[in-house]
Amino acid sequence: MEFFGEVAAWFADPANWNGPDGIPARIGEHLVLSIVPLAAAVAVALPVGAWIGHTGRFSNLVINIANVGRAIPSLAILALAAMLLQRTIVDIGLRDSASEIVTMIALFFLAIPPILTNAYVGINEVDDQIVEAGRGMGMRDLEILRRVEIPVGLPVILVGVRTAAVQVVATATLGAVVATGGLGRYIIDGIAQRRFDEVFAGALIVAALSIATELGFSFIERRATSPGLRGRDTAPRELAQAGRPGGI
Amino acid sequence: MRMHRKLALGAATLALVLSACAPGEGGSSPSASAGATGGEGERSIVIGSAGFYEAQLMAEIYAQALEANGYTVERKLGIGPRDTVQPALESGDFDLEPEYIGSLLTYLGGEAAGDPEETFTNLQAALDEVGLTALDYAPAQDQNAFVVRQETASELGVSTMSELADAEGASDLVWGLPPECETNVLCSGALEQYGFTYGDLNIEQYAACDAPVAQALNDGVVDVAELCSTQPDIERFNFVVLEDDLQTQPSENIAPIVRNEWLDAAPADFAEILNAVSAAMDTETLTSLGVRVAVDQESIEDVAASWLSDNGLN
Amino acid sequence: MSPPAGPIMGAMQDATGAVVSFENVTKRYPGSDSPAVDNLSLTVPAGEICVLVGPSGCGKTTSMKMVNRLIEPTSGRITIDGEDVMSLPAVELRRRIGYVIQQIGLFPHLTIGDNVAVVPKLLRWKDQRIRERVEELLEIVGLDPAAYAKRYPTELSGGERQRVGVARALAADPPVMLMDEPFGAVDPIRRDRLQNEFLRLQEKVRKTIVFVTHDVDEAIKMADRIAILQKGGILAQFDTPAAILANPASEFVERFVGADRGLKRLSLGRVGDLEMIEAITVRAGEDRTAIRARLDRVDELDYALLVDDQDRPLGWIDQQDLRGSGPINPEAASPGAPTVERETTLRDALSGMLGSSVQLGVVVDERERVLGLVSVDAIGERLRAPVRAADGGLHPVGEAAS
Structure with a gap:
């Protein structure tokens, strides 16, 4: 109980709300650290996943790669990224941002599997009949993808993006291990200095940010999904007057 | 004690990226076996160590050096962190262990100095109170x-x-x-x-x-x-x-710590054998041996044996 | 629209059917020994419904899909008003051919209005024109645009979706429509009604329709001409339904059409061909004495028909219900007669009437208003007189169309 009092006091301390170590600044860093790799992963994995889902080609290969990628611990991805790329980043003159770039690259790879898999599954699961109808009506491949497969598969596709986003926001914390800013600093520095109120407060903020991300993306999903695809309102209703069976 | 190491415990979550840092804490639970016996001319000894590879490596080197001189050695390596290992030694679960002089002194309530000699003298005094003795410390230190x-x-x-x-x-x-x-x-x-x-x-x-x-x-x-x-x-x-020329860091030379009870009854060559080992072990050597164990994944036994034979100690 | 580039586009502008012709068309799938469609030649006159029917594996769907090049022929050619379908880019061609598939294939994420508007949008019509066309089409298929345009497919019944599918296929007013078992997903009672509805629509639009089904009865009812295909994609017979029923060209056709060929010939006649009896329709609250007087004036009728305020049938009022005086009790009306439409085949009508106690059929229009009654006797009389065959000529039942 005393501990929770300390955590509350930590939050109440104005010093923790100001300056480069303050909560707003750390949240800002954390968001930059998260949004950049997420956006990059969406830009790469969405089109690739969608195209694979559309054509059905290379699907096994890519899904297996994604599954293996998912099985590698985030920390290992971060260590690998540092080991393989940090030197190059320094050499091309980005030394001051090397930690951030390494972390973003690791988060980028972390975000790829769910986005790729769901984009593939979302498109692939679109009813063949609908696709056939589109083709029979004279849609080109890209028109089928853009006007039919993507909007119909959108709920599944967006779940992939949401999963990736939550994962990235939660995992961006690890960047503190390689000297980035962000909310991970509270946790890593707190542990190093045995300030467990700060550790707990940092974890709380990360959790809150993850939940906010989850809710935000759920909201976007609802807004972006056609009402025709929602689970509710799907019971067929007889609207025409010609509803009575053929007899009296 | 290497306090950064301890404070960086949080980074223990980083086990994966840790390419085996120097001594960490943790290991198996304390041995429950009965106290070791010693005695005049009786060349039979139990050696213990903390869990991290450097402590185990030093203990194995002590063991093989003694075995080469006709001792029978029972090993209790990787017992656990210092606050498990130390009471076990004091209570006679085993007879000998490698330790870092600064950290052990701090553990026993003393204050470690930058000068190894000073630290060692203070450590010897503190050990005496709990019935232990430190033999010669090695130039090798992990600080x-x-x-x-x-x-x-x-x-x-x-x-x-x-x-x-x-x-x-x-x-x-x-x-x-x-x-x-x-x-x-x-x-x-x-x-x-x-x-x-x-x-x-x-x-x-x-x-x-x-x-x-x-x-x-x-x-x-x-x-x-x-x-x-x-x-x-x-x-x-x-x-x-970079050499810590102002000796700002507490000395962390490695020394064999032995139970007085055993030492008093030990054969005459006992201290000589271990002092010869310590004399030959400097920081660079210890680092190289650490690379072979932690990076190249050679077995601790092989690394200990080859170093001893290179130095004519077995 | 751009000026006509050829018969396919030209035909679109007068908005009626074009001649669809298969000339020695063969489709061979790689890795398969026997062809899926073997040297198929047939010509569908403009404005007719040609039904491709046969057992599974007979190549009927393959044949149909070659018209809009969802499948491309291995050899031979298909022309629309003389123009080879291969001469246009496939997507251009498909936008000019209506397409209705079995499960209808409405886009679930689009409203009904947007579903109907798909092809006009692909053709980049102006918004205003698309809006007007969507409204017009929904009305044509009997769906109130105000109530339906903004709904989504999941909110519609199977029959309603089917009508939207037809509206969508008609959107760009194509001269040719392909229909792949379009009524397959609807229950039998609604199917009859939707078929009738579609036949009435076809009376107006006169498209050339290539229609695939595995159901011989549906083929007989819908077709102007039937192409019966057998395994290996071989054309067994291509003729009017009457001719096929009268003179099956082979043992295969005879077996495929079925042993009840004579009975099936009943399907060639329609309720609209029969002479109707005027119904004595009454509404709730009418006086019993007055109704009795009206019934007495007609010899062949013992029953009055209770209707609602829209003239839709509710049930029979018999002599017993009419005893005494005062207003009739609507509760007394007893059900027990099929409702049929003018397009209903005599076979379906007879089957319904034989199963009912009154042995009368109530003929209703597309809004279910009572038009009159038909009797089993009238069908029997009809069997002894010539019926109107699908080609519009009159043929005595049992005689082949020449």
């Missing part, structure tokens, strides 16, 4: 140290911390220091002793003695990093350990 890349050392022409403080361009260096450095007298305090102003340093925050900071130093993200002096990365990346 926190400031480390630079080979090229930085040659460009600036530095090999000691004092030279680094005086070097032209020292203010441009980026430091990889642990988050707790600011409040730690052995870190920021030590730097101030050399004339650095902690607040003016360009710092990236990395846990000390950890793989990420070693990687960052190698890749040029930072120029000076706080590592442990026998950390395998130092040899792997060919780093230069």
Whole structure:
């Protein structure tokens, strides 16, 4: 109980709300650290996943790669990224941002599997009949993808993006291990200095940010999904007057 | 005690990226077996050690050196952290262990000094109260140290911390220091002793003695990093350990700690054998052996045996 | 629209059917020994419904899909008003051919209005024109645009979706429509009604329709001409339904059409061909004495028909219900007669009437208003007189169309 009092006091301390170590600044860093790799992963994995889902080609290969990628611990991805790329980043003159770039690259790879898999599954699961109808009506491949497969598969596709986003926001914390800013600093520095109120407060903020991300993306999903695809309102209703069976 | 290591416990979550830093804590539970016996001419001894590989390696070296001289050795290696191992030794679960003189002195309530001789003298006094004796300490010590890349050392022409403080361009260096450095007298305090102003340093925050900071130093993200002096990365990346010429860090030389009860009844050659081992073990040697164990994955037994035979000790 | 580039586009502008012709069309799938469609030649006159029917594996769907090049022929050619379908880019061609598939294939994420507007949008019509066309089409298929345009497919019944599917296929007013078992997903009672509805629509639009089904009865009812295909994609017979029923060209056709060929010939006649009896319709609250007087004036009727205020049938009022005086009790009306439409086949009508106690069929229009009654006797009389065959000529039942 005393501990929770300390955590509350930590939050109440104005010093923790100001300056480069303050909560707003750390949240800002954390968001930059998260949004950049997420956006990059969406830009790469969405089109690739969608195209694979559309054509059905290379699907096994890519899904297996994604599954293996998912099985590698985030920390290992971060260590690998540092080991393989940090030197190059320094050499091309980005030394001051090397930690951030390494972390973003690791988060980028972390975000790829769910986005790729769901984009593939979302498109692939679109009813063949609908696709056939589109083709029979004279849609080109890209028109089928853009006007039919993507909007119909959108709920599944967006779940992939949401999963990736939550994962990235939660995992961006690890960047503190390689000297980035962000909310991970509270946790890593707190542990190093045995300030467990700060550790707990940092974890709380990360959790809150993850939940906010989850809710935000759920909201976007609802807004972006056609009402025709929602689970509710799907019971067929007889609207025409010609509803009575053929007899009296 | 290497306090950064302890404080960096949080980085224990980093087990995966840790390319086996110097001594960590943890290991198996204490042995429950009965006390060892000693006696005049009886060449039978039980050797214990803490869990991390460096302690196990030193214990294995002691064991093989003794075996080469006709002793029968029972091994209880990897018992656990210091607060498990030490009471077990005192209570006679085993007879001999390797320890770091500064950390052990701190554990026993004393204050470790930068000068090894002073630390050792104080340790001997403290050990006497619990019925233990330290034999000769080795030159090898595993302590926190400031480390630079080979090229930085040659460009600036530095090999000691004092030279680094005086070097032209020292203010441009980026430091990889642990988050707790600011409040730690052995870190920021030590730097101030050399004339650095902690607040003016360009710092990236990395846990000390950890793989990420070693990687960052190698890749040029930072120029000076706080590592442990026998950390395998130092040899792997060919780093230069800057000499702590003002002795700001407590001495952490490795010494055999033995139960007085056993020592009193020990054969005449016992101390000689172990003192010869300690005399031959310097920091660089220990680091190399650590690389073979932690990086090259050679077995501790093989590494111990080959070093002993290279030095004619078995 | 751009000026006509050829018969396919030209035909679109007068908005009626075009001649669809298969000339020695063969489709061979790689890795298969026997062809899926073997040297198929047939010509569908403009404005007719040609039904491709046969057992599974007979190549009927393959044949149909070659018209809009969802499948491309291995050899031979298909022309629309003389123009080879291969001469246009496939997507251009498909936008000019209506397409209705079995599960209808409405886009679930689009409203009904947007579903109907798909092809006009692909053709980049102006918004205003698309809006007007969508409204017009929904009205044509009997769906109130105000109530339906903004709904989504999941909110519609199977029959309603089917009508939207037809509206969508008609959107760009194509001369040719392909329909792949379009009524397959609807229950039998609604199917009859939707078929009738579609036949009435076809009376107006006169498209050339290539229609695939595995159901011989549906083929007989819908077709102007039937192409019966057998395994291996061989054309067994291509003729009017009457001719096929009268003179099956082979044993295969005879077996495929079925042993009840004579009975099936009933399907060639429609309720609209029969002479109707005027129904004595009454509404709730009418006086019993007055109704009795009206019934007495007609010899062949013992029953009055209770209707609602829209003239839709509710049930029979018999002599017993009419005893005494005062207003009739609507509760007394007893059900027991099929409702049929003018397009209903005599076979379906007879089957319904034989199963009912009154042995009368109530003929209703597309809004279910009572038009009159037909009797089993009238069908029997009809069997002895010539019926109107699908080609519009009159043929005595049992005689082949020449």
